[in-house]
Structures are given as structure tokens and as C-alpha cells.
Amino acid sequence: MTGINITEIKGIGPETARDLEALGIKTVEDLFEYLPYRYENYELRDLETVKHDEKITVEGKVHSEPSLRYFSKKKSRLTVRVFVDRFLVTAVIFNRPYLKKQLKIGDVITLTGKWDQHRATIAATEFKKGRQQRSSLIEPVYPVKGKVTVKQVRKFMVTAFQQFSSLIIDPLPQALRERYRLVDRVSALKALHFPLNYNQLKQARRRMVYEELLLFQLRMQAFKMMKRENEKSTAIPISQEDVDYFVEHLPFPLTQAQKRVTNEILADISSPFRMNRLLQGDVGSGKTVVAAINLYAVARAGFQGAMMVPTEILAEQHAESLQELLAPHDIVVSLLTSSVKGKRRQELLTRLEAGEIDILIGTHAVIQEDVIFKRLGLVITDEQHRFGVEQRRTLRTKGDNPDVLYMTATPIPRTLAISAFGDMDISTIDELPKGRKSIETYWIKHDMLNRALAFVEKELKKGRQAYVICPLIEESEQLDVQNAIDVHAQLQHYFKNFRVGLMHGRLSAQEKDDIMAGFKENRFQVLVSTTVVEVGVNVPNATIMLIYDAQRFGLAQLHQLRGRVGRGDEQSYCILIADAKSEVSQERMRIMTETADGFKLSEYDLELRGPGDFFGQKQSGLPDFKLADVVHDYRILDTARDDASAMVRSKAFWKDDAYKHLRQFLAESGVLNKERLD
Template sequence: MKLNELKVTEINGIGESKSEELKELGVVSVMDLLEYLPFRYDNHQLKDLADVKHEERATIEGKVHSEPSLRYFPRKKSKLSIRVLIGRYLITAVFFNQPYLKKQLTPGQTVTLTGKWDAHKMTLTVNDIKFGLQPQDESIDPIYPVKGEMSVKQVRRLIKLAFNQYGEEVEEVLPKESLESYKLWPRKQALYSLHFPKSFEHLKQARRRMVYEEFLLFQLKMQMFKKINREQSAGEKLHFSMDDVNRFVTSLPFPLTNAQQRVTHEILKDMSSPHRMNRLLQGDVGSGKTVVAAIALFAAVSSGSQGALMVPTEILAEQHYHSLLQLLEPHQIKVELLTSSVKGKRRADILAKLAEGEVNVLIGTHALIQDEVVFHQLGLVITDEQHRFGVKQRRVLREKGQSPDVLFMTATPIPRTLAISVFGDMDVSVIDEMPAGRKAIETYWAKHNMLDRVLGFVQKELDQGRQAYVICPLIEESDKLDVQNAIDVHAQLQHYFHQYRVGLMHGRLHSSEKEEVMREFTENKCHVLVSTTVVEVGVNVPNATMMVIYDAERFGLSQLHQLRGRVGRGSDQSYCILIADPKSEEGKERMRIMTETSDGFVLSEKDLELRGPGDFFGSKQSGVPDFKIADIVHDYRVLEVARNDASRLVNSEALFHEEAYAPLRSFLEKEGVLTSERLD
């Protein structure tokens, strides 16, 4: 039997009760236990006290110099102090709540202590003590995630038992050519060294091997899905005339940027191929994705097909409808809008004409995926801000046609690092250039004590007939967080801007109430909009020139950039003011970066470095793969190498036939990739 099929109870020394505790950690099989990796390593390598910095953790060796002194405090708390001679230094070692050590410590005794060093008081606050000299191979301590009764020492002991009994049976996954060309350790040696490292160099080599394996397997799965999707999606090859498309582009009220030309070429090439397009279009706020969508829709319609554009909210749908109507209607393309607000005879008329093929382009919310919506011949599906829709919703729309081309659009600049890991099964196009003439939004960082000056600045903009957004991190007051909340700020600003209309928007409002608030702001019936971050991505209010963000240090760079992108959509100069008193260096760094750059892709890379992939999209539901050991930010180069290797492998015959690749084939079978399951 393979190790991933053997239960942990097969290991001598692990009974039913221990196996239940391991199950709590997600460990069921022998292989699960061998692959249960530490999340960090404590360095117990001995240091010379002269090299230890103030407040640094260190492990030092010395001799007990005096009798211990023990003091008790209320609630059974205690502090034990002892003088220890470390080389030429006489220091104080302090142990909290370990009174039993008084009997174990005697003058002249050699001890190895680990703790936090206070260079001013010459004191080490000890959290680990070993009696006698420290053995060399115990200087690196692996620390495992644990739950319930299980301790780190127990986990280590059980892993040791597993290796003693089954270590030799760990099978190699990587082909020999990878091991040789990258000088990688064999799998069993790498796994053993991750649990029982002899040195940090060994640890580095073991980790390097396992990171490559993890990335290669993931990328192999992604590339295989992509290949199968291509082969299975004998999509409709759309026959359109490039001359007609070029005439349409020439008729646009403004020239395309180089980036728009490049991504348009990539999309049209996909649409005219016999395979179904599965492409992600990334473009910063205001980079002109709608125009690219219009060109793709024009091409689809001129080939005799219909196009659909699905967006998350009614307001966004209406904005897209008006924009696309202006661009497409002069070319005899019938564009219609379908949302839950379109009812009765009007709705029935649109649906009838859609089924007959008289409506060429349908724009709407998730109303597009209702059963009653039937297309005559759907050739192109575009989803805007696709992460706002569930997988099933996107699939339902796609299935309204015979394998239509699919284009996802997003204004969230996703770093290349994340794009090639999360969207490995898609082709990615990027608009990384702004249309000419757009004024950069001026961004300032203000402290809370400058609020009066900030509001005075907002007042000036309002007096000139413009509008402002004010963003708060919370809806209402919190006992736990000392930050501004939307309800209180709304009340304050109603008083401050008494001659203007101040609206309030937050996540607890019903969707129809949110739509109404947003509509009033869009139509300039409301002048200041106080909101949490629910204010829509993509909402276009050209008259809004001020964005004020309270407690800005509580947001990530990408989120701040998205919020900033709500202004700067008209011809007037726009401003973004970040109100923040960050206590951490990271918070100060975020404010500094925001005032220095307006490039969403630069910001997204910085955000990824500062916050990590899990928080990048603002929540953990981002779809970022949860790697055991690899880190897509710091191991980015390995990710690139693994991606290229995976791409080469899936396009070779060797992967499917040669013995050397049998473990990789069996991995793909286990993942369900080779059974033709399809990714959305």
C-alpha cells in the first residue's frame, strides 16, 4: 500500500486516541504525518553575547554564578532570578512562573538559555533552558501548528516514529532530469531535513526542493486544465472582417493607446481561433477597458453572433449601457439593458427580440442568467469584476451559448506573481497605460489633528459645484476598535456641510436602498457621500473630485488605490486625502507609497510584499492557492521556472507515456485533471 493510503495507526506507538488528536490537525495517513511541516524554526545556535542586539532573541551558554532568588506575586505568579557567567559577562537570567527551577539550579552548573536580551539591564528573560552543553544537532527547533492536547514536542516525536518505520518508502515525485538539472535533493532526504535539520544550509536545500515540487505540481494542474479546456472547447470560430473592425476603431471619438491596441489584438486573435477564448483583461481604474470590450462586441456581432456583458450592480450596468450605446448604435448594432428593474411589456419585448436575434448586445446584472433569458446565437460573454460573481453564475451565462468566447475584466491590478498562480488556467491581457489627457489624482497624507483643514478643502470643492466621497472603515462604533465609523461621520458632516446634502451608504442597507443612494449621488442630488468600502468599483461620477479616507492605515494599498479611482473621472483636477496616524512602520510606508505613485500595478506588487497573498483581495476567499511551504511572493523566481517547466511538459509526449513521469501522471489522475473535468 502507498503511504497516503496507510492510516497513522499503522505506525508503532500511535494508537486510536493519538490518531484522533492527529485527525484534528488534518493528519489521517502516514504520508499526511510525514508532510506535516513546521511553520517556523527557532534558532538555538549559540551566540556570543557581544553580537546580540538589544531586545533580540538569543541562545547563550554559561555557568550558574549564584544561588537563585525567588519572589512570589498575587495569583500564584512568580519571578526567579539568577546570576549567570557568560564568558567575561556576568548577567541576570529571569524566569517567570517556573518556581520549580529553584531546586534544579546550583552554582557552577552549565546551562544553555534561550530568551530575549535586554542590553541596558544586562538581563535575559528566559523561555527555554537546557541543562549541560547543547548538542550541535539540536540548535534548530522546528515549530509545528498544534491544537487541543497535542504539543509541538509530541508532534516531533510522532514524526520521528513515522520516519523510523516508513522513511525509506517515501517515493520520488520529480523526474530525474529535474533533480539533476536543478541539483535538487531526493524527496525523502528533503522531507527528513525539514523536520530534523542539521544546519540552516541543509534547511535551505530541503526547502528549495519542496518549493519547486509544490509549484511544479500546481502549475502542471493549471497548464493541464488549460490544455484540456482548449482541446475540448472546439469553440465557434468567429468570422469577422478585420477591415470592418479597423473602420469601427477609426470611428471611435479618441485614438487607442498602445496598450489598448495590444490587448485588442490578443482578444481578436483568440476570437478568430477555433478554440474558446478564456482570457482575463486587467486594466487599472480608468485605463479604457470598456472601449476594448466594445471592439470585441463589435467583432462578435459583425460575425453574426450576439454578445453579453454581465456586471455586478444595476448602476454599473446602466453606465455600461449608455457608454456602449453611444459607441455601437451608430453601426446599426442593437444594444439592450436587462436588470431586475426592467419589468412587464418592456422586459417581454427585449426577451422576444433576444431569442429572435434582433438584439445584438445584452448588458445587465445577474438578471442575464435567469432561465427565461434565451439567446439566438451567443458568441461572446464578457464579465466585469468577475470575482464578484460565483463560479456557478459565470458558468450559467456561458452555457447560454454553444461554447462562446469568454472575457473576464477586472479593475483590480493583480500582480503578475498572483496572476500566474491564481489564473494559471487563463490567458492574461494587461492594459498598463493610461489614455492621454487624464490628470493624475493628487494624493496627500494628513494626520487626524488636521481634519478641520481637510474639511475646509472639501468645502471649497463643494462651493465650486463638485462632489466628494468620504470613506470610513466601519459602519458603526466599535468597543474594540478606535476608528471612525460611517454613521457618526455622517452625523458630523451633516452638521458641518449643513447647506449641502450628505448621503450615507454601507453594507447593511438593502440593495435597492444602496442603488437609490448611489443614483442620487450620480445625479448630483447628493453632494457628499459617506460610505464604507461598499462604494462600487467602476461607478462613474465625473463630477466627484474629492476622496477622503478616514483611518487609511487600516486599508491595504490595492484597496486604497481602488477607492482613489472613484475620483479623477472628469476633466477637473481631483484629490485624495488619506487621514491616518499609523503607529507601525508598515502603516507609514503604505501612506508614503500612496502619495508617491498612482500606478496600480506597482502598488499591487508592494501590497503583496507588505500584506501577503491571503489578504491581497481584502479577504481570504480570493482563490489564492494555500501552499504548504512555498511562498508566491518570496519564491517568485521558482514559480516562474516551475510554470515554464509545466508548460513544456504538458505539451510533450513524454509526460503521457514515459516511465520517468509516472508519478506526475498519477498526481494528475488523483486531482481529476485527466478525467476531463473542466475549470471555470
């Protein structure tokens, strides 16, 4: 069915069509796919099985004369005692005073409303004299606005199915439907709009969720395949002998996870297709050494490598680490940031273009026009979400389709990785190096702050340093939470014998770098900051992370903050200060004190906060599914991804008649024409 105008449905004229268009409904197909966001259940319930605050429908007999009370001319409350089975309950009905005259003792009535178990009361939102007589006990509720009502949408839906249901096309091949015991598309849509029972609704939803996720994954997998075939890259000849030699001479052994991801990346680099891979690993899992091995292998093969990081201090840190690992093997590592100016900069650029520099580390300074590589083979972007799409693309154009590796220390749950980064290959370091001390994490209430500060002072006297994190920069009338400016002033007074620094997002990049460098060099013993310290900087001497109003942060963010300490040999501590009032906040604090695994925490975070909040809604990169929920439908997502991947790689998919509707969907999506995948 393609493009039948909504006005072809009986009863929909031009004016109603305009109202429906405001809801995104232009065609009959749009109407069929305009799904309810919830269902009203009018099935009669036994009060013994009903939970407190649940919405219920009951039938009962009026037991006493109704009592009516007015609050104003228009506002009233009618209460009446009703026998429901063997229970005597009170029904409360607001603003319908006329019912006082209509209700007689012994009348049978049907009530729908919220059940208050403690008071044995139903706050009735719907009332009817007589027994339950609905044709459907499960009624769909649609999102509506303007002049369109839910009742109208239901009515149009009935007419549309009568006129056009025979034209609905099922894109899923029969063999696939049989494999997973899925109902056909017409039956599924009918059941979603006119369910007879909850089991039928469940089966219909399962079918449509699979279809939605399969179509999404087909786009992803086809796009990935097309991109791979159309983006040929130079196959860099990797010497396994060289790699083995380098690994053997590292000052520490690699974990199994590091070995696995290194092999995955090297296989991509040596293939004739351009690598597009995301390397994710928890704080301290050893991503830098994996980057070093790959940069070494590329340099040994006669190519150059580049690494772009978001801040100058991080660039310096990476340059220092890589210099230490690569210089003994005669690999030349150079640093380019905005601080490198004039003659020094020109000299560096000349050497880079001549191929005398093997590895260039830097901030966005490495993507400026005058930065020219002789033979760029591998581009690594650290904390890739901190760069814009254009910045990442510019770095890729510096060579002849170089291989690209994105790195992140934010563990992304598998379900979100499949959804948001489906066009990338993903490597995961899911194991920490042996011997790392775990960070002891405690949750305290605000009334224990003095004890916490005394503990911090004890650590400072041992020569250690501490981070103190606040959710806000300055006082807010809307939020009763600690702010960095006030906390900085308080702690300067409290820690009189130590220097207390202040950092927040309103400072310039240079000011932030200067303060961070001061903390790293122990010119400040305490750093009060907002979450701008969240990613990257390595201060081995910092052993305490104190977080005010920790309930304001998500688990993934708290874990990132905690990862700023525990980088040296000494035992480190994370103290969460939170008067967590809600159950979700308390659960988050409890999980933080019990779990050190970033991937487990990210899964919890996803369940507690939802996918939009995990990434930040605006830049989440997540598709807007009508029915599917990547958190709860992760098993179906996994299956759909595997099926889509197998399909696009099979000859049958591109030829057999059974797949023609899926091929048509891909053609219409623009993926096959190499259009941008949104």
C-alpha cells in the same frame, strides 16, 4: 509509497492513531509531509551579534548568589548574574524556585530565552546545568493539539524514517532535479525534519517548494488543456479590416497596452476553442473601449454579445458608453435591468431572440430563463468577482459555448493571478491613456480635519462634488473609528449650503442606485458612504475623495476608492485621514501618497497583508500550500508554471517513464477525468 496506515509505525497503537488523525495524519506519507511550522535554534551565540528581543542560547558561569522573590504561592522569579564570554548578564527564571539551592557560584549553565539588549537580561524559558549537549542544535516545532505533543511527533518521525524512508517515491525526473540542482525527495524530507544546519534546511525547503508548486501548476495546466480541448466553440470569423476601421474612427488613439490585449482577445475569439480570459486593468486604463472593439467585431461577424455588470447604475453607464461608440456603426445596443418591465421587456426579449439586438447590457436580469439569444458569441462579465459561480455559468449556457471574457479593475499581482486564476488566460492593460491628470494624494492626521473640510468646501463652491468614505456604518464599541451615520450628521451641519447624501451596505440595491443616481446628477454635492462606492460608477464632476480612518483599508481598496475621482477634466484630490500608529499603517499611507500605479500598489499590498487578506480569505481561491508562499516564492512559482505548461504540451510527458509519477499524480487528482478543479 501509498496508503501505509500510521499504525504500522512502531509505538503507534489505535488510540494514538486516533489522536494523530485529528491532525490529518492517517498514513505514513501524511506523517512525512507533516512539516514543522518553525525551528528552535540552540546554536550558541555571541552576544555582540544578537539583536534586541531575539531568542538566544548561551553558555555562562554563575557569578553571584541567586536571588528569589515570590509573588504568590505558585509564582516566583529567580534572578542570577552570569558571565557569558566577557559580558556580565542577568538571567531571569520564572516559577522554578528550587534552582536557588542548586546554583552555586562558578557553575556552568546553559540558558535559552529572549535577550533584552537594553537591560542586558535573558528571560530564560529553558535552563540546564552544564554545557550544551544537544544532539541537534536545530529542533523542529510541529503544530499539535489534543493529547499529541511535539516530543511525540519527533519520536514517531525518527521511527518512521528508520522503517519506511526507503519507500519514499521521488516524483521529479532526475533531469529536472539536475537542471535546478535540487536534492532528492528523501534527503529533502529528512533535512526538514532533522536539519543539521540552516543551509541544508534552505536547500530542502527550495526543493519541496518547487515540487509543491509544480504539482499545483501541473493540475492547472492540464485542466486548462483538457478544458480547451473539450470545450470547442464556434470560430467567429473576425474581419481585421472592420476592426481597423472601427479603431481608426474612435475619438481617441488606443494605447499600446489596449492594442496588445485587443489582439489577444480577438485571436481567442477567432479560434475554435472557447475563450476563458481575464482582462485586468487599472482604474481609467480603458477596459470599456477594449470591450467595445471586441463586441463590435463579434456583431460584424453576425453574432451577438452580452455584458453582465453587478449594479443597475453601472449597467446604464456601460450601455450609454457602448451606445455612443457602437451606434454610429449600426450596431444595436440594448439595456436589460430589473427596471425594464412589462410590455417593454417582452418587446426587447422578442427582438433579442430574433437577432435584432446585437449587444445586450444588463445586470443579473440577463441570465433569467426567458432571456434567449439567437446566436450568442461573446459574453463579458464586468467585475466578475461580484457574481457567484452559478450566475457566471448560467450566462455561459445562453449560447453554444460562447467565448467568455471576465473584466476587473482590481489589479491582481502577477503571483496571485498565476495561482488563483491559473486556469484562465490573463490580459493586462498596464498603461494609462496619455493626458490623464494624476490624482494628488495627501495623508493628514485627524487634528487637521478642519483644514481638509475647508478645502472640500472651496471645491464645492467651484461647483465640484466630493466623496467622503467611512469604514463603518454606525458606531462600534469595539472600534474607535468614524462611522458613516455620525459623519453624515456632522457634515450636514458643516456644509449648510450643500446637500449631503448617505449611502451604505444596509440599503437595498434600489435605494443605493437611487442615491448614486442623485449624486451623479448633482442632486447631492457630498456623498458620505462606506466602501459600497468602491467599484465602477463614473461621476466626472467629483474631484475630492476624503477617506476617514484610511489605515483600516488595504492599499488595493484605497486605490479603488481613489479611482472614483479624476474622471473629468479638472484636477482631483484624495485626502487620507489616518492617525497611523503601526509601522505597517504608516508605510501604507506613505506608499499611497507616492504611487499611482495600481499594479505596484497591489504588489505592496500583497507583501504587507498576505494573499489571504488580499482577496478575503474565504473566497480567495488560493490553494493551501504546506511550504510554498506565493509572495516570497514567486520566482519558483513562475518557473514551475512554465515547466508545467511545457510538460503537458509535450509528447514525452505523456509517454516517457521518467514522468510516470507526475502522470500518476494527475490521474489521482481527477483532472484527467474532467473533474472540478478545487
